[in-house]
Amino acid sequence: VMIVGAGGHGLATAYYLAHEHGIRDIAVLERGWLAGGNMARNTTIIRSNYLLDESAALYGHALELWERWPAELDYDFLLSQRGVLNLVHTQQEIRDARRRVFANRLNGIDADYVEPDEIARLCPILDVSPDKRYPVLGATWQPRAGIAKHDHVAWALARRCSELGVDLVENCEVTELLADGDRVLGVRTSRGDIAAGRVGLAAAGRTSTLTEPLGLGLPLQSHPLQAMVSELLEQVHPCVVMSNHVHVYCSQAHKGELVLGAGIDSYNGYGQRGSVQVLERQLAAALELFPLFARAHVIRTWAGVVDVTPDASPIIGATPFDGLFLNCGWGTGGFKATPAVGRVFAHALATGRAHPLAEPYGLERFRTGALIDEHGAAAVAH
Ligand code: FAD
Ligand code: PYC
Numbered sequence: 001v002m003i004v005g006a007g008g009h010g011l012a013t014a015y016y017l018a019h020e021h022g023i024r025d026i027a028v029l030e031r032g033w034l035a036g037g038n039m040a041r042n043t044t045i046i047r048s049n050y051l052l053d054e055s056a057a058l059y060g061h062a063l064e065l066w067e068r069w070p071a072e073l074d075y076d077f078l079l080s081q082r083g084v085l086n087l088v089h090t091q092q093e094i095r096d097a098r099r100r101v102f103a104n105r106l107n108g109i110d111a112d113y114v115e116p117d118e119i120a121r122l123c124p125i126l127d128v129s130p131d132k133r134y135p136v137l138g139a140t141w142q143p144r145a146g147i148a149k150h151d152h153v154a155w156a157l158a159r160r161c162s163e164l165g166v167d168l169v170e171n172c173e174v175t176e177l178l179a180d181g182d183r184v185l186g187v188r189t190s191r192g193d194i195a196a197g198r199v200g201l202a203a204a205g206r207t208s209t210l211t212e213p214l215g216l217g218l219p220l221q222s223h224p225l226q227a228m229v230s231e232l233l234e235q236v237h238p239c240v241v242m243s244n245h246v247h248v249y250c251s252q253a254h255k256g257e258l259v260l261g262a263g264i265d266s267y268n269g270y271g272q273r274g275s276v277q278v279l280e281r282q283l284a285a286a287l288e289l290f291p292l293f294a295r296a297h298v299i300r301t302w303a304g305v306v307d308v309t310p311d312a313s314p315i316i317g318a319t320p321f322d323g324l325f326l327n328c329g330w331g332t333g334g335f336k337a338t339p340a341v342g343r344v345f346a347h348a349l350a351t352g353r354a355h356p357l358a359e360p361y362g363l364e365r366f367r368t369g370a371l372i373d374e375h376g377a378a379a380v381a382h
Helices: 008-019 053-072 091-106 116-122 150-163 207-214 276-289 291-295 338-351
Strands: 002-004 027-029 084-088 112-114 138-142 167-169 174-180 183-189 192-195 199-201 221-232 240-243 248-252 257-264 298-308 315-318 324-328
Touching (some): 002 008, 002 183, 053 338, 084 116, 112 116, 150 167, 221 276, 240 276, 248 276, 257 276, 276 291, 315 338
Parallel strands (some): 002 027, 027 167
Antiparallel strands (some): 084 138, 221 257, 221 298
16 A cells, blocks of 8 residues: 555554554655654644534544554653633624534533633633723633644654554655556656555645646645744643634643644645735734733744645545545644544555545535535634
């Protein structure tokens, strides 16, 4: 089995192919260095408070696996379940948030609706005063949500893959998918051709560049998504805070950096850098919510390339090409899903069939219209 892309998804898929399906001839091909794409560029937010049943099942399973992984992979990647507040600032957002909390609870996901006094207790540095331009009127609260150290997660997976005999090949770009009619035969790479019976694409942001030469167009658009960090500070921020309305989110990393992000840059592009006005707007929004941040300095900004689908949900599963499988379209939210992606994508590659959790996420939904519209819960980053 050949996997294209050694980000979190490719590595997790290789891990489950070997660990759960006993497959040993697995290669993961990476154009750059291990986990140098979005895996190392994301802001590490893990949560499962999505609205729809299909999403709750998939992201809920991911969260359960995150809780198991430190012991299973024997690696402490600093999973910190410090909770996430999704703020609301208008009456309609209050209604939407309450609806989401009820839907979450029906799906067994820990969720509460909290008022400003409770928000102030959970996050004392957040300004909940009523005289703001957009006062904080309430929030959803998921206590089991949190953050983890993404580079450590990649190392944990890579180490275990290596122990299980997986070939991890860096500096090996797949330039073409090789096919005979509607059967995929392998890949052309910057280091030569490699035959493979099954090829799984886990090449976030760049999937269409590989499928389009085969005549397989995908409902994906690639955009830069930026983030930034401050210098190291004392621990001042106890949880994760997101606001779709003023459009910023923030947590504090284990070492002390404030980690901030916002929406995608609106234009399409493959550059791993973004434009300054997005950063300006998110800093303005951050200062409205956290006046204390006026004392902090930005020390680094960067971007990754994310691929966004029309319904803000991923595409997982088979293609019209025999032997070719897709995992793409995770947009701004695939880090939290990493363990579940590994499991369901490995299932597809090993058995040729969709895992029950992945069944609703097939490419055919863009023909049947059975979309999984998660724009609300995909949150601030869309
Ligand atoms: P990647 O790490 O990008 O892996 C894909 C790999 O494929 C890359 O290493 C790339 O080099 C390789 N590749 C591409 N083309 C080829 C080719 N032709 N040949 C060989 N290799 C190839 N998600 C969350 O859940 N929570 C967050 O807080 C969050 N924050 C984010 C913040 C930012 C700034 C960004 C950019 C993303 C964020 N995300 C977040 C989204 C998340 O990072 C992605 O959805 C997820 O990482 C995608 O899966 P991956 O880890 O496999 O991707
Ligand atoms: O999906 O929670 C998320 C997220 C936060 C920042 C980017 N994506």
